[in-house]
Every structure is written in structure tokens, then in C-alpha cells.
Amino acid sequence: xPAEIASEAMLANTMFTGLxxxxxxxxxxxxxxxxxxxxxTSQTFDASPESIDKLxxxxxxxxxxxxxxxxxxxxxxxxxxxx
Numbered sequence: 001x002p003a004e005i006a007s008e009a010m011l012a013n014t015m016f017t018g019l020x021x022x023x024x025x026x027x028x029x030x031x032x033x034x035x036x037x038x039x040x041t042s043q044t045f046d047a048s049p050e051s052i053d054k055l056x057x058x059x060x061x062x063x064x065x066x067x068x069x070x071x072x073x074x075x076x077x078x079x080x081x082x083x
Contacts, residue, residue, distance in 0.1 A: 001055070002035070004034070012047050035065070045082075
């Protein structure tokens with residue numbers, strides 16, 4: 001999710017998810033330069049108000065990732081529980 005989002009409504013429209021492969025690696029689609037909050041979890045999420053609320057309240061535990069223009073970013077994440 002972009003780190004600059006200011007509300008739960010914005011989160012619902014800007015988040016993206018993905019699954020890791022058999023090596024626990026995930027490659028995202030191309031991202032615009034900027035700051036993002038990334039996290040790993042075994043939980044599933046959708047755009048329901050309940051899921052968005054849990055993500056919004058947990059965002060302070062996510063990892064900030066900076067994506068520079070024309071660059072690749074790599075981050076290692078430890079799974080978190082989103083409550």
C-alpha cells in the first residue's frame with residue numbers, strides 16, 4: 001500500500017496483494033516511484049470494511065519500502081498478524 005494514504009477509503013482503492021511462490025518469493029507488478037508499506041502474513045484480505053479496518057489499524061507494524069525511479073527494490077519481511 002502507498003505509505004502516503006490518509007484514510008481507510010483511500011486504502012481500499014490503492015492496496016494490492018499477492019502470493020509467494022514455492023520459495024516464499026513474491027514479485028510485484030511495476031510500481032511508481034514512492035514510499036510503500038509492505039507486510040507478509042498468512043491471513044487473507046479483501047476490500048471488505050472489516051479487512052480494511054484491520055489493515056489500517058496495523059499499518060504502523062508494516063515495513064516502509066522506497067521505490068526509486070528506474071530502480072528495483074528488494075525487501076525481506078517477517079510475517080505479521082493483522083488484528
